[in-house]
Amino acid sequence: MKINNKNFGSSGEKLAADYLQKKGYEIIKLNYRFHHGEIDIIAKVKNILVFVEVKTRLSDKYGSPITAISKGKLNQIHKIAEAYIAVNKIKDTDCRIDFIGISYKNGEPEIEQIENIG
Numbered sequence: 001m002k003i004n005n006k007n008f009g010s011s012g013e014k015l016a017a018d019y020l021q022k023k024g025y026e027i028i029k030l031n032y033r034f035h036h037g038e039i040d041i042i043a044k045v046k047n048i049l050v051f052v053e054v055k056t057r058l059s060d061k062y063g064s065p066i067t068a069i070s071k072g073k074l075n076q077i078h079k080i081a082e083a084y085i086a087v088n089k090i091k092d093t094d095c096r097i098d099f100i101g102i103s104y105k106n107g108e109p110e111i112e113q114i115e116n117i118g
Helices: 005-022 071-087
Strands: 026-034 037-045 048-057 094-105 108-114
Touching: 005 026, 005 037, 005 048, 005 094, 005 108, 026 071, 037 071, 048 071, 071 094
Parallel strands: 048 094
Antiparallel strands: 026 037, 037 048, 094 108
16 A cells, blocks of 8 residues: 555644644644745744654654654754744744654554754
C-alpha cells in the first residue's frame, strides 16, 4: 500500500498539535509559510512563543524522526521564525524552537518532544 506523504505528514502535525494542547499550549498557527519554507506549528506556552518542527515516521527504515533535523533545516526554521516575528511586529517575547517526533510502533503513535533544539 502506498502512503500519501503529504497526508501522512499532516496527520502527524494534527497529532502533535493535539498533544501540545493537552500540555497547555495555545496553538496560534499551523503550517506557517514564508517564501519557500514552512514552520509546522506556532504555539504559545507560559508567554513563550514556540516554533515547532514535526517529523513523523511509519518505521525506522530511514532513521528516527530526530535524524531528519539537519543544521540546514534548523537555520531555515530560524529564518522563518524571525520573519514571523517581524511581520507580526512581536517584541519583548521569549521564543524557542521545539521538535516533535512521532514514530509508529505496532500501529500506535509514540510522541517525543524535545524543547529548545536550536
